[in-house]
Structure formats: structure tokens, C-alpha cells
Amino acid sequence: MTSAVAVLCDPLSPEDTAIRLQAALGKGQWVRLLGRDPSADRGSVPPEAVQWPEAVGWPEGPGLVLSSGGSTGGRSFCLHPVGNLERSAQATAHWLRCISIDPTTALVWNPLPFHHVSGLMPWWRACQWGAAHVWLAPALMKHPARLLERSVQHPAWRQKPMLLSLVPTQLRRLLVHPRGRRWLQAMDVIWVGGASLPEDLAAASRQAGLKLAPCYGATETAAMVTAQRPRDFLTGGTSCGQPLEDVDLQVGADGALAVRCDRLALARVDHSGELHPLSDSQGWWWSGDRARLSETAVQPHLHVLGRRDGAILSGGVTVYPPQLEERLMAAARSASLPLGAVLLLAVSDREWGERLVALVRWSGADGDSEVAARCLGGLRALVSDWMPAERPIAWHECDELEPTAAGKWERARWQVWLRSLEAGQTRPCDDYALRHRDQ
Structure with a gap:
């Protein structure tokens, strides 16, 4: 053998x-x-x-x-x-x-x-x-x-x-x-x-x-x-x-x-x-x-x-998170927002089938909560004119967010991270209005 x-x-x-x-x-x-x-x-x-x-x-x-x-x-x-x-x-x-x-x-x-x-x-x-x-x-x-x-x-x-x-x-x-x-x-x-x-x-x-x-x-x-x-x-x-x-x-x-x-x-x-x-x-x-x-x-x-396998179906619309991540990174750079990384993950939604949740890492915020809050507001503004299926319904800061050394996202790993986070906290209340407005 x-x-x-x-x-x-x-x-x-x-x-x-x-x-x-x-x-x-x-x-x-x-x-x-x-x-x-x-x-x-x-x-x-x-x-x-x-x-x-x-x-x-x-x-x-x-x-x-x-x-x-x-x-x-x-x-x-x-x-x-x-x-x-x-x-x-x-x-x-x-x-x-x-x-x-x-x-x-x-x-x-x-x-x-x-x-x-x-x-x-x-x-x-x-x-x-x-x-x-x-x-x-x-x-x-x-x-x-x-x-x-x-x-x-x-x-x-x-x-x-x-x-x-x-x-x-x-x-x-x-x-x-x-x-x-x-x-x-x-x-x-x-x-x-x-x-x-x-x-x-x-x-x-x-x-x-x-x-x-x-x-x-x-x-x-x-x-x-x-x-x-x-x-x-x-x-x-x-x-x-x-x-x-x-x-x-x-x-x-x-x-x-x-x-x-x-x-x-x-x-x-x-x-x-x-x-x-x-x-x-x-x-x-x-x-x-x-x-x-x-x-x-x-x-x-x-x-x-x-x-193909990265696509999600949200409200009857096929959405490709990797393309949206690239689009958001480019928009953030144009707006001078210190976005170091962003990962869009799908979560189950009773009415939509699936919706997107964003994990973000800042570069240069240095733990300043006020700066991070302003930057997060800037990201929300950037996606405000996106299709409803493309807009994240929640945003989570994740300081350790990084792709692998080969430049790939281990999406399954970050899904586990998201589930463990959401098991201990509800989605931010300021996203509730955004979610219901999108519908």
C-alpha cells in the first residue's frame, strides 16, 4: 500500500x-x-x-x-x-x-x-x-x-x-x-x-x-x-x-x-x-x-x-457578496473612510430568505469608539442607494477580521464567529429601522 x-x-x-x-x-x-x-x-x-x-x-x-x-x-x-x-x-x-x-x-x-x-x-x-x-x-x-x-x-x-x-x-x-x-x-x-x-x-x-x-x-x-x-x-x-x-x-x-x-x-x-x-x-x-x-x-x-457558490438569494434577487465587498471597499477608499476589511455574510430571514450582515475592520481607528461610530455611519451612507437585497441589515466591528495568507476568506469560520456573537446579543437596534424600511 x-x-x-x-x-x-x-x-x-x-x-x-x-x-x-x-x-x-x-x-x-x-x-x-x-x-x-x-x-x-x-x-x-x-x-x-x-x-x-x-x-x-x-x-x-x-x-x-x-x-x-x-x-x-x-x-x-x-x-x-x-x-x-x-x-x-x-x-x-x-x-x-x-x-x-x-x-x-x-x-x-x-x-x-x-x-x-x-x-x-x-x-x-x-x-x-x-x-x-x-x-x-x-x-x-x-x-x-x-x-x-x-x-x-x-x-x-x-x-x-x-x-x-x-x-x-x-x-x-x-x-x-x-x-x-x-x-x-x-x-x-x-x-x-x-x-x-x-x-x-x-x-x-x-x-x-x-x-x-x-x-x-x-x-x-x-x-x-x-x-x-x-x-x-x-x-x-x-x-x-x-x-x-x-x-x-x-x-x-x-x-x-x-x-x-x-x-x-x-x-x-x-x-x-x-x-x-x-x-x-x-x-x-x-x-x-x-x-x-x-x-x-x-x-x-x-x-x-x-x-457561483458564494451567491445568496435575497427577496428573489441573486446577490454575490464578494462583488459587493469589492464595491464597498472601493467606495470607502473614495470617501476616505479607513476601512481595512469587510466581509458580507448571509443570515436567514423569514421573509427574505437570506439577508446580508457586514463584518468590518478599521485601519487607524485605534480603538476610538467615536471615530469608529462616525466611520460606520459613513458606510451606511455609502450603501443607502444600493438595492435593498444588497444592503447589510447589521454591521459588526471585528478587530481580527483578515483573509488567509493566500488571500482567501474562510467564510465558514466567520459564520461561526457571527453565530457566537449573535447568540449573546441582538442585532444593533439602529439597524432595525433600516431593515424594515428595506422591505
């Missing part, structure tokens, strides 16, 4: 993690990469490592078991033989050659978590290409001046084509800082994925001359399946680019995006270790995203419109 092991990914020592991963793969094992909280005791073992199931009926390794948000919500695990990762790296190398970059000469900067496909693949690509690779600690990414100071000391700084993968949250934090902007401007390709790229962030990136390559991929596809060329982005392109050489795309009648390629995960793994098919009988994997394809003379361009 093929053996399966868990490898803890220590963000403070990714080099050691990489060595342990290579050793396990060299033994033909299936490896599950587990994240570790940087603030946790380095000797602690996550419960997932103890509860790891036996690999009964699995194909021969080596390979990786990678955590995914799942195509229809909820966490799942994808089984990827190493050949999938190799084919993914090969497809990315071909894309680079098409824009006149030799991947073997590249310097790859990697600030993403190793236990996610987004952070695993930059390292894997560099190893396969024979390129240089640099890990960037999460703490360093929050200090642009220190990041630039350390980066310029690398002997290959600006001597090789420099490649970077980011999520939009990281991009925004760096772009607003002069030295962070200088650091970004030194990159030859900046792949941006993990979440949609807000229009204002895209515009600011173009103004700064950043060579962004907005892309689309998933754990199920072993990372990128489309990427926009930097020159197309800089001239105003708004898509996630065209399919890589090994990828076919289609959009169903309901707007669902499907992907077919030779590096789809073999299966999903449940918590008992059982395998479940990922693709349909024609080899298509149906994602949880809505999309459209704009046809060109050569290949279609992919436009991702939002999550």
Missing part, C-alpha cells in the same frame, strides 16, 4: 520544509502539506496531522495532497501526482518564453504560504527550471522599506528576469508605500491571483507601470491555467488572460466555468481517505466560478465574474 505522511510547513523555516518534502517524495510517498501559524508554538502539532487517514486504495506515489476551498464550498483535499506539478511548471515556462523570458535564467520571489498551491508552485517551478528562488517571510512583506533593503542585496537583483506571485491584498499594501512601489516596479512579471483584482488597484498598478499578469488557477488545476501578458495589462486589458498551452476552457449555460487539462487532480480525498472523482466523463472540471469568454482571433480571454 502507498504510504501517506504529513509535513508541517514552518513559515519561519521554509527551506527545512522543502528538504523534508523532497525526502518524502523521494521515497514514493504521498505528502500532505500542513500550515502552521507563525505565532504558534513551533513544537505544537496541528490536529489535522494526527487525524490523517490511511491511503487505502490510492494510486502509487509520489504526490501531494493539497488543501482546497472546494468548487462548491467547503474544504476538500486534492490528490496530485508529481507529474501534474511538472506539467504545470512546463506550461508556465512555455508562457514565459512566449513573452521572451527564459525561465532558466529567472529569479523567483516567493511570498506565499508553502502549504498552498500558490506558494508551493513558485518553488517547484524554480527547481524544475533550474532558476534561482527566494523565500520571503510574511513579516517582511509587511515592511516595504526592509523588503527593498534586503532584496537589493541579492547578487541577482536586476541581473536576472525577476518573477513574483502575489494576492491583491499584498499588492495593495506594497503599492501605497514608496519603497514597496519601487520593489514592485523592479519585477518583470507579477502574477496576481487568488482573488479578483479590483478596478482601482488595477488602475493604480498601470499608473505605476507595474508588469502585472492577472491570472486564474486553482488547487484542482495545479495552479495557473490562464494568465494575461503584462503588455496587455498595461494597455488596459481587464481579463485573466488566455489559456496556457495545455488548457481548454468552456462556460456552461449557467455561466459556470469548466477547465480541461492533463494536470487536473486525480481525485478529491475525504476525511476517511476515500477518493472521489474530480472531473466529469468528458474530462472537464466544473469550478465554483462564474465566467465569460471573450473571443479573439487566436484564443479566448477569460473574465471571471465571481463565485
Whole structure:
């Protein structure tokens, strides 16, 4: 029977993690990469490592078991033989050659978590290409001046084509800082994925001359399946680019995006270790995203419109919280409101079916209740002309509100937080009138 092991990914020592991963793969094992909280005791073992199931009926390794948000919500695990990762790296190398970059000469900067496909693949690509690779600690990414100071000391700084993968949250934090902007401007390709790229962030990136390559991929596809060329982005392109050489795309009648390629995960793994098919009988994997394809003379361009599984039905209206979150963040920035993060969650409503509740985190309020109250009033004013189904019926301040290191929202986690909060308090009374006026 093929053996399966868990490898803890220590963000403070990714080099050691990489060595342990290579050793396990060299033994033909299936490896599950587990994240570790940087603030946790380095000797602690996550419960997932103890509860790891036996690999009964699995194909021969080596390979990786990678955590995914799942195509229809909820966490799942994808089984990827190493050949999938190799084919993914090969497809990315071909894309680079098409824009006149030799991947073997590249310097790859990697600030993403190793236990996610987004952070695993930059390292894997560099190893396969024979390129240089640099890990960037999460703490360093929050200090642009220190990041630039350390980066310029690398002997290959600006001597090789420099490649970077980011999520939009990281991009925004760096772009607003002069030295962070200088650091970004030194990159030859900046792949941006993990979440949609807000229009204002895209515009600011173009103004700064950043060579962004907005892309689309998933754990199920072993990372990128489309990427926009930097020159197309800089001239105003708004898509996630065209399919890589090994990828076919289609959009169903309901707007669902499907992907077919030779590096789809073999299966999903449940918590008992059982395998479940990922693709349909024609080899298509149906994602949880809505999309459209704009046809060109050569290949279609992919436009991702939002999550299918993130939609709610409120008063007969289909509402997509992620799009509203992006819209509210942009409006708050325009109104100079210090909104650090916002998450819109659905709650049951007897008359409407579901309504939205907002969790918000301020940046710069510093615990000042009067400032926070004024800011909250400003948010309410911003949404006052939205459709009733789109307007939150309650607002809750949440100082710890943050997406994951990969830029994803763990909506199930924050739903638990909201339920525990509401179990001990009713919705704010000043939202009662708003809720009944909306009806």
C-alpha cells in the first residue's frame, strides 16, 4: 500500500520544509502539506496531522495532497501526482518564453504560504527550471522599506528576469508605500491571483507601470491555467488572460466555468481517505466560478465574474457578496473612510430568505469608539442607494477580521464567529429601522 505522511510547513523555516518534502517524495510517498501559524508554538502539532487517514486504495506515489476551498464550498483535499506539478511548471515556462523570458535564467520571489498551491508552485517551478528562488517571510512583506533593503542585496537583483506571485491584498499594501512601489516596479512579471483584482488597484498598478499578469488557477488545476501578458495589462486589458498551452476552457449555460487539462487532480480525498472523482466523463472540471469568454482571433480571454457558490438569494434577487465587498471597499477608499476589511455574510430571514450582515475592520481607528461610530455611519451612507437585497441589515466591528495568507476568506469560520456573537446579543437596534424600511 502507498504510504501517506504529513509535513508541517514552518513559515519561519521554509527551506527545512522543502528538504523534508523532497525526502518524502523521494521515497514514493504521498505528502500532505500542513500550515502552521507563525505565532504558534513551533513544537505544537496541528490536529489535522494526527487525524490523517490511511491511503487505502490510492494510486502509487509520489504526490501531494493539497488543501482546497472546494468548487462548491467547503474544504476538500486534492490528490496530485508529481507529474501534474511538472506539467504545470512546463506550461508556465512555455508562457514565459512566449513573452521572451527564459525561465532558466529567472529569479523567483516567493511570498506565499508553502502549504498552498500558490506558494508551493513558485518553488517547484524554480527547481524544475533550474532558476534561482527566494523565500520571503510574511513579516517582511509587511515592511516595504526592509523588503527593498534586503532584496537589493541579492547578487541577482536586476541581473536576472525577476518573477513574483502575489494576492491583491499584498499588492495593495506594497503599492501605497514608496519603497514597496519601487520593489514592485523592479519585477518583470507579477502574477496576481487568488482573488479578483479590483478596478482601482488595477488602475493604480498601470499608473505605476507595474508588469502585472492577472491570472486564474486553482488547487484542482495545479495552479495557473490562464494568465494575461503584462503588455496587455498595461494597455488596459481587464481579463485573466488566455489559456496556457495545455488548457481548454468552456462556460456552461449557467455561466459556470469548466477547465480541461492533463494536470487536473486525480481525485478529491475525504476525511476517511476515500477518493472521489474530480472531473466529469468528458474530462472537464466544473469550478465554483462564474465566467465569460471573450473571443479573439487566436484564443479566448477569460473574465471571471465571481463565485457561483458564494451567491445568496435575497427577496428573489441573486446577490454575490464578494462583488459587493469589492464595491464597498472601493467606495470607502473614495470617501476616505479607513476601512481595512469587510466581509458580507448571509443570515436567514423569514421573509427574505437570506439577508446580508457586514463584518468590518478599521485601519487607524485605534480603538476610538467615536471615530469608529462616525466611520460606520459613513458606510451606511455609502450603501443607502444600493438595492435593498444588497444592503447589510447589521454591521459588526471585528478587530481580527483578515483573509488567509493566500488571500482567501474562510467564510465558514466567520459564520461561526457571527453565530457566537449573535447568540449573546441582538442585532444593533439602529439597524432595525433600516431593515424594515428595506422591505
